[in-house]
Amino acid sequence: MDLRDYLRVLSRRWRAVIVLALLGTAAGALTAHTATPRYRADTELFVSVREGTDTLQLAQGNAFTQARVQSYAEVASSPLVTRHVVKTLRLGMTPSQLSRRISATTQPDTVLIRLTVTDTRPKRAALISNAVAERFAEVVRDLERPADGRSSPVRLSVTQPASAPTHPFSPRPVVNVAIGLLAGLLLGAALAVARESMDRSVRSLQALTDLVAGFDGPPVLGSITQDPRAARHPVAVRDDRHGLRAEGFRRLRTSLRFVDVDRPPKVIAVTSPLPREGKTCVAVNLAAALAETGASVCLVDTDLRRPSTASVLGLVRDAGLTTVLIGQAEVQQVLQSAGSFSVLTSGAVPPNPTELLGSAHLRAVLASLAEKFDHVVVDTAPVLPVADASVIADAVDGYLLVVRASRTSRDQIDAALRTLQHVDASVLGTLLNMTSSKEDGGTYGYAYEYRPQRPMTSRFPRLRGGRRAPSAVGSGALPTPVGAPDGPSANALQGCDGERRSTTVDMRVERSSQR
Structure with a gap:
């Protein structure tokens, strides 16, 4: 590690350094206060x-x-x-x-x-x-x-001769506080470096690239920056069209097009090594980014153990994939619309998810969707805990492995890739999710600065004859509400990282089937 690496470590773990410095300062002040004067x-x-x-x-x-x-x-x-x-x-x-x-x-x-x-x-x-x-x-x-x-x-x-001193030479409060502060800073820096050296997680895009290149792994297709507003605005390309997350998913869409130019992937499975790494959020936004180009897209939730697509989008979960697999409905009857793309939710949670996903009926469902839509995005279960993601390897064109920054370890990434390789699955690439904007050298800062300028519009548009008509804003007129479909409560939705949150999803869902 050079000087820049040490500075990067200290900036990343500055909270621990500050806490130990404050503790050292407090210890020095307490020692000076309680020590007997000499x-x-x-x-x-x-x-x-x-x-x-x-x-x-x-x-x-x-x-x-x-x-x-x-x-x-x-x-x-x-x-x-x-x-x-x-x-x-x-x-x-x-x-x-x-x-x-x-x-x-x-x-x-x-x-x-x-x-x-x-x-x-x-x-x-x-x-x-x-x-x-x-x-x-x-x-x-x-x-x-x-x-x-x-x-x-x-x-x-x-x-x-000696005379009675007027001031004690010990303790010296200023010296004790300075020593405590210095000791706390040194201890905090040492702890930060020690934790960094023992940390096996992947933090930056370059670290992930070096890791997968070390064992001839799949290419790294990009990274998605972390946004605290993702729980309230799960579809980035719709809620913040020119935000950092939206641009990240557009770059991912472009990278997927160049993975195999001769045989571009049509049915893409999105998975991750472990739960709560943001695979559902990536699957939803990938479907929205593909639909942004005018293509017809269907998002299928095959995570039959902890399904979250319906919760994220505010759709009905009770009727979906499992309903089709047990023969109670046809695919067209349970397809729902999330605006620009269609969604086939998971349906009721079955007692035997692995057997259902490994059935020939699932392959027929995905094949029929592939004929009907230009792109099919499949949200799967994590790779390491269960075998649900690997049993559909022959039904999809490839996997996109989502890695959560500062959480997924190098060993977990290696194990997930080896698990997919054992079933002869095609791994299209890896994606670093929830990364910090400080980790990749200011790329996100440039993206933010390159946002399109907003046109200057008048509050009162001109009509013919030079008169101005008042707009709805300020005139007391209210926008027409758009009804949301029946489903789970909007105040108990699930975040893109798999964690339950009490929030309101600000999005409009229209029920219109795409042909």
């Missing part, structure tokens, strides 16, 4: 040599102290110092506990020693620091005292 008191000492009158002796004494000053600093937290300070000040701690609160530092090329004592009370920190400095000077003098009993040549003088 104060720091400093005492500075100067190390010198008493003997020496001339310049040479002074230089030698200075070199001597510089060479040993680092060793003196190690003595500051020794038991020789801490034991006496604890006993003298009657501190409620052990010498080893006091030792952990003392630190001694030296400046390079100097004879200065800085003693630092930390404590939860500012006055006690200063008191301990001064006591440690006093005892430290005595211990060093005793260590450097000659064996003959003469006075020690080394003297430690306090040049800056």
Whole structure:
């Protein structure tokens, strides 16, 4: 992965990064609020040599102290110092506990020693620091005292006694919040990269193309962008003629024409590896896109386990394919109209869907529809859960495999294609459905910018003689309502992705048979 890939991952999983950054910031602020304040008191000492009158002796004494000053600093937290300070000040701690609160530092090329004592009370920190400095000077003098009993040549003088600090050095709210924010951002970025590396789903059109090309699979015929309005407006080429979804289905229609120029597919089965990947929505819109060219189209719902075509289009489901297969009606009697194309709904859900779909009667029904209509689009069940889609392989000209972006895994696509290949089914191509407009490099943005301009029309059209006639809008006139056919309630329709939604389908359904 290069830098652009990492940035793409972060932009795709920005919610997780933001949440962890906020949690890290909150943790830093909580730590700063609940932590016990700690104060720091400093005492500075100067190390010198008493003997020496001339310049040479002074230089030698200075070199001597510089060479040993680092060793003196190690003595500051020794038991020789801490034991006496604890006993003298009657501190409620052990010498080893006091030792952990003392630190001694030296400046390079100097004879200065800085003693630092930390404590939860500012006055006690200063008191301990001064006591440690006093005892430290005595211990060093005793260590450097000659064996003959003469006075020690080394003297430690306090040049800056400790005073009670006014502000705690810990916690530091700004620093803690900044550390928490940085830690949260790093953790969020790491989690995003880890989830991306473990994610087996197909996200972009290029990823799907590379996947199917890896095992000589069928061509990728396009992608359909995700639109939250699809539940309310299921037929994209009718409800939003120049929208992104409508243009995507038109590109799919064009791609299908070039799959096999010598023998163009007439009966096209639309399926998917798993449920809720949008195959019904694709089948409905493919039928509408084919009918947009003036061809006669019939949509057949062969998903006899969870049929949804009638629910999506607001049609009657009780009489349909199963009614014909059991001999209770002829095809012409149960065909319904969805405006520009005809629909043969599933009918009642049977107890043996696989046996009905594998019967010769179904092949005869599809053959008769293929003779009557220019195109027949078949909505089938998913490939992997059941065998319903594969048993009609010899009754259709080919399959269109619908893959849902960011949901269908690579292994599921491979398994679905292998299942269709085992029954010698012809897979016309694959389609990436419900993709994000950010995944394919701005193609959808160009499509949106290339929408046709709306003509400028006057609110009051001119009549002969220069007079203006008021339009229906604003004149109080209401449009004539168009009756919907009997069927399921419009407030409990099923979305194109197979999920139940409480919404109203804004479409007009006319009952007119196509010949």
